[in-house]
Amino acid sequence: MAQFDLPLEQLERYSPAVPEPADFDAFWQRTVKDARNSPVILELREAHNGLRLVDCWDVTFAGFGADPIRAWYSRPAGIEAPLPAVVEYVGYGRGRGLPHERLTWPAAGYAHLLMDCRGQGDQYGAGGQTPDPHPSPHGGHWPITRGILEPEDYYYRRLITDAVRAVEAVRSLPGVDPARVVAAGNSQGGGLALAVAGLVPDLSALLCTAPLLCHIQRAIQITDAAPYGEIVNYLAVRRDAEDAVRRTLSYVDAVAFARRAHAPAHFGVGLRDNVCPPSTVFAAYNQYGAAGGNQAGVERTIEVYPFNHHEGGDAVQVRRQLEWLNARTHAARRQAGAARS
Incomplete structure (x- = not known):
């Protein structure tokens, strides 16, 4: 795939007005x-x-539930x-998958802590073991379209809540320093990690590569690749559902988180990525921390x-994540030791 999105000099400034519902915070606080x-x-x-x-x-x-x-x-x-923990x-x-896969x-x-994804696991890897017991009468059969006509019913409302609870779970496990918990993921996992960063105020760090769920309204305009293409296919048949779908998606857009x-x-991004287009990633990166009014004081970097x-970056990106996180984890450990002394 050749580069198809905005040139890098425009991506570095790309900060669109991604709409969010007026009750976004209330919706997620209640959930x-x-x-x-x-x-x-x-x-256990x-x-x-x-x-x-x-x-x-x-x-x-x-x-969730x-x-x-x-x-x-x-x-x-x-x-x-007690060790710092990566969720x-x-x-x-x-x-x-299997317990020896990710080391x-x-x-x-x-x-x-490696979280299973409810109702997924049948496309790649060694499978999953968590069903999604909630019916999704309003929407399609793909995970990204389940319940997509109503925010309350939407699949990602459940999955994002699971992701938040995973942080709470790891903090209660033996051998974990609850003050040093990191959210990490690629693609869908990156979108979930971003959502967690927006919902868990005391997270210690975020590792996020090629995140899904960012600037979704643009993504479904410029790519047909799955999983965004599954939304496109759904709307190609249900032509009168666009307004309801766009409203639901606004509650889970990772730019808001x-x-x-x-x-x-x-962060990490590939400029030839048509699955999670680079402009959607930069939309989240360029607005990261903006709601707090002190974005200049929020540390962020993008590879x-x-x-x-x-x-x-594949394994190169993992190496850079390790170097970046190790530096911050060791610094936090030294600061904690100095405070105790």
């Missing part, structure tokens, strides 16, 4: 508050991953001290890969 009516950890049991250097537990926590959400909790073996969200169509963060010395976030943030598609 998250309702989810907190249930204890967060439902089950040791999982055998076949590895000597990484311990793992099978976690079930209460997400108190629904049981599965996750893998991993940490470096033999370390008892990772997976891409569209994936599930949590970067525990190998780097972090506790790691990005405006409200203020944790230090590391740009001019010749890459949706894979972005």
